[in-house]
Amino acid sequence: MTGGSIGLTPAVDREVGWCCSYCSAPLEVQAHGLYCAAERRWFASLEGVHRLLHEERRRELRPFLELYQRVRRDEGWRAEPGLPEVPPDHSHAAMWRVRAAGFQRGLDLVAARLGPGPWRVLEVGAGCCWAALHLLASGHQVVAVEASDFRRGIGKGP
DSSP states (O other): OOOEEEEOSHHHHHHHOOBOTTTOOBOEEETTEEEETTTTEEEEEETTEEOOSOHHHHHHHHHHHHHHHHHHHHTTOOOOTTTTOOOTTSTTHHHHHHHHHHHHHHHHHHHHHHOSOOOEEEEESOTTOHHHHHHHHTTOEEEEEESSOOGGGOOOOO
16 A cells, blocks of 8 residues: 565665655665665665655555555455466456466567566566566566555565
8 A cells, every 4th residue: 555666686676776756866775775865765665665655645545545455355356376377267267368378478579579588677567466476487687566555465586
């Protein structure tokens, strides 16, 4: 609910070039968060998730995000191990088959253009980070950004 990003390794964090959400100045990667020297402001990191939305924006988004998460939960959308591969009797099996095929087509297109990698990937609107986890498992450097708080369903990267 609080908005954040997943900096999956310290090396990736240092390469990303995080910017302050107040003044756009570069953020310094510290052991327990990100620091804006220009604003003298800390951005906390909880379990590798950087909290980059400032408090006012977080309060504005909270009602929408709570409703959105409730609707998604009621529709049966959950972070599950192995996504996008799900059993045939899964309630969203058809959708996940389409997503899996689209993801593979995307990987093939990118690999044809960039080569086998490793790639540096920024996933925006990452949801439960299933794509980021697949990319990590393939040896790519990934940062995933999501406005919602899906951390409870996110697997740990290698």
